[in-house]
Amino acid sequence: MSVLITGATGFVGSRLLHHLLSQDDDTPVIVLGRDAPEVLLDRIRTAVGWLDVNGTVRPGAFGRLRCLRADLAGRGPFPDGAAPAGLTAVWHCAAATTLRGDPVPVHRVNVIGTRRVLELADRVPAAHLVHVSTAYVAGRRAHGVIRETDLCDAAGFHNAYEQSKFTAERMVLRWARDARRTVTVLRPSVLVDDRPAPEGLPRHPFAVLSRSVRATLDERAARASAAARPPGTALSQGALRFRLPGSPDGSLNLVQADWSVRAMVRAVAAHRGPGVLTVHVTHPDNTPVRAIARAFEAVHPGLSVEITPRIGDPTRLEAAMLGDFGFMTAYSAQHRAYDRTHLLACTGDLPDPRPLDGAYLERALAVPPPGRTAAGS
Template identity: 35%
Template sequence: MAVVMTGATGFLGLHLLQRHLTAGRRVIVLAHVNSPPAWERIEYFLANAGTENVPPALVRKLVDVVEVDIAEDRMGLSRKQHQRLALSAEELWHVAASVTLHRDDAAVWRTNVVGTEQLLRLASSTAPHVPVRHVSTAFVAGRTPHLVTEDDSLHVIEFENTYEKSKHTAEGLVRDWTRLTGRSTLVLRPSILVPGAQWASGLPTHTLETLHHSVAVVTARAKRSTPRLVVRFAGDPRAGINLLQVDWAAEAMMRLAALPHRSGTHIFHVTHPNDVPILTIAAAFEELSPVRIRITPAQPAEPTRPERVLYRRVAGFLPYLHHRRSFSGTRLAQALPQLAPPAPIDRGYLERALGVWAANQSPARGLGHSA
């Protein structure tokens, strides 16, 4: 028997995988057929960013890699392979997702919604006691403006981008399936994840890296007459964004999964107790790029060419520059009273985290995202 896991080679998934392996659990990694070799990513991560050493020989013993297309019928597996996989599962972790915030809407929907449908099809073939752990996002809250509890997000109908809507729809599928089958499902809603205690180059990217890369690309291509390119963004200077260390998120998720859960859907925000002001994020970007960021009440009526390019590249993220809402962490704190809170995330923290990545990247490299 094994943990069956999608998204195990992504930014969050690698941290979850490492914890399963450290506990000596066998894991069947469902790796996307067209992704970089799963074994390379797993072994590189464990060698460079693992907080506990897992011997390579043990990794090869505990991990099986099965290549799939998560949105295809039976994930692209034969009927026999699909059945064998279901019978092998003692726990299902659905971590895979497309976190692209703009463009590629069809691909985002295919991965996040159709992929979840196929994961639930697999879950339906497992033994009745096998639990499902579905990694969603706190941003299923859409445009909810106030302090957001887990229940506030259930019936949201207005979203900032297709990513949010797709994850909300996927959650609905999970809740409906759980109600119909009488199974036990854990829904985990992390906020925007950033590197944790250890950083290493060459690992899957995360949202802030993608944003920083966009700024770097536009800055490098611009013909500047001044030492620093000025970019104006429409936003609220009092706005904040919830960022959370990925290793802390993984630890909280594993502890939640270890708790006894009755049948039904159990939803938890996995978020930081304090939002990071957008001005702090902007200052970190300025420190690492030859750019000055100005937060203005509205988008400029006549944006410069670099601004137009950058607006297109980060269009899906721009609405968050106006957000002043926060996410309730009460349910998580009550479930895990012994879990120490995550470390503060300030300007210095962001500069260190982004600096390790930026030092090993070329501005001409294409944008990536963790899934």
């Protein structure tokens, strides 16, 4: 018996791997990644080690890993040993997650790469395929309840990422039907974590934004002191006015990453197949964009955030934000909810995640001190 995971160095994959290595179980885990095996193992040790605050990873657990080099966007066959007889599960977490830029590499990893994972799964007919998709396959649908059984492109997409994930999910469903396979499709919304990751480890998008804001504030403070401000003079409140593109009464579905991993693992265990089970891994309540803005202000004294649908003349920071986080404009204007019927049915007695209050959001946006690394934290 063995299991395979792609994307184990990423935000989701490292958390899933931490869970697998915390089980009292000696099942070998094959890790496919695009680094050389020793680099891959090193990165995984760092990422999983950092997540292991409670010391749950079993002694010797890293010895269960067999790291193999495989670029999903490449053309060659996967290395020998990627699909051994006795493989029971394939967790496909790898993806190109950028929301901007050239759509071609995104398609290559998310669609063609997924097709290659299906070809690999063809070689192990008894393996359960877990395909990590996203709640954003719903694209531009702005209203109503998105059912876990919905997969429709009629409303279009905001970006190549959404479109590629939609196309990949549709391809997985077709494959499962034709090959009569057992497939769990997991659709998380936006995963967040209230333990800010140091340099070099994957972060959630709001943590990335929070670092940009901190860097800008630090730069302004340095410029101000170079301009001979009296020593000890603090920047006044509102020193950086930041316009966040979005709808002032909008909300986003954010969900705690640690809870989500527990829900995903339970959903997969509950789905015995054959056939496809699609599960929204979402919070029962959306988080108001205003609450996110207040948390930014609390974490960054000197910052004042205004939520506005349009920014006519963006500052450098706002322009960067519009590039990297422009999705928020559209997403926060959506008034849609996610059906959780399958999720609730297959996660048993797992309680719902806690409400995402201001204190949680502030921890999620905190920026670790400069120079702190995963190894030294």
